[in-house]
Amino acid sequence: MLLGPNGSGKSTLIRCLGTALRPHHGTVHLGGHNLWEERAALRSRIAYLGHQPHLYDDLSGPENLSVWARLGGYTPDIPALLARVGLDPDRRDPVRTFSAGMRRRLALARILLKSPNLVLLDEPFTALDPAGRLLLMEVIRSLQDSGATLLMATHHPSVARQVCGSALILDAGKVVYSGAIDGMPESVMGAS
């Protein structure tokens, strides 16, 4: 898990790993590949759930997933995918009528269209109700079971520790802690 105060660089780091941002300095490698240089090939292996849901407001949930699936060349079972994130597969209302939490769930379904090796989640619990959080944890566990690596930026370390094995704490763009969650400063866990 990735922790740190607001403005510490968590989202920037996640966006660099997700190839949404080109690093100003240095290089990022994923599985021995230079991430930026080989981004076109690597993007199919990276799932990124950021602050924006990456959805089309005028399309329904199934239409959104169908559009993204066709563009990526995926052939998923869309009703099953919607049911997996707790959305009604028969609902045909446009996304603009969805609550923030429902959009978040649909955005989660969107990244599940891929079979990612690296899952990047930036504040994934935002806007989710308790049931949504539980569901997200289940989805994360299933992704981990399938062999995916997870990096989650969060302000809820006590929740995230259920699925994360190690922690990275940033402050003003610098790494101030890197290691096991159990060895994290108490102030960090207490702050949550």
Add this chain to the structure above:
Amino acid sequence: MLRQTLHMLGKEMLTEWRQRARISGVFWFAFAIVLMVAFATPNSAVLPQVAGGTLWLGLLLASTRSLDQSYAVELEHGAMEGLMLWPVDPIAIYYGKALANTLVLVLVAFALLPLVIAIFDAPVVGNPLNLIVIVLLGCMALAAPGTLYGLITSQARGSSVLLPLLLFPLVVPAVLAAANATTKVFEGDPMEQVPSWLALLTAFDIIFWSLSGIAYGKLLED
């Protein structure tokens, strides 16, 4: 890439269909310009002579609204970033969007054309089939650089001002060619100038439909 381009075009047309009010807004904007020019022309005898120019003036000004709106959809929930991070060829994104923008402009042009002919009392002496070719090539000429510049200006403040500032100087040759060719179809073409204007439009389209596709990928990443 062709498959992705067609899927991108399908997505664009689906979102356009869901926001039909947007296309009608573009049409009414163009129609208002046509009406204003018709009422502002003091001598009704010259109306047929300015019909072609007015049609393309209306389409040019309305195209900026259409292009601007096509990117507003992508920015609402970060869908443009989503496209960039999805395994989709940026060239396919460009051609899908450019084809969709062309189709929207062609629809508006064909809706506007009979109204212009009626209001300006344009006789259509030349070959009417040429009009179809001119509209297609002219709309392609607006859409190709417009889709590219739409991307550049979409995230800028005052994008609706910036887009015409960048686009208009660039498409002047195409708009002049389309307007002149349309006028020749309306009034007759004894000197057979229409093929030359069509050749200019075709050359413009070939250049911008090839170069913009290449430039789009680089701009999307930056």
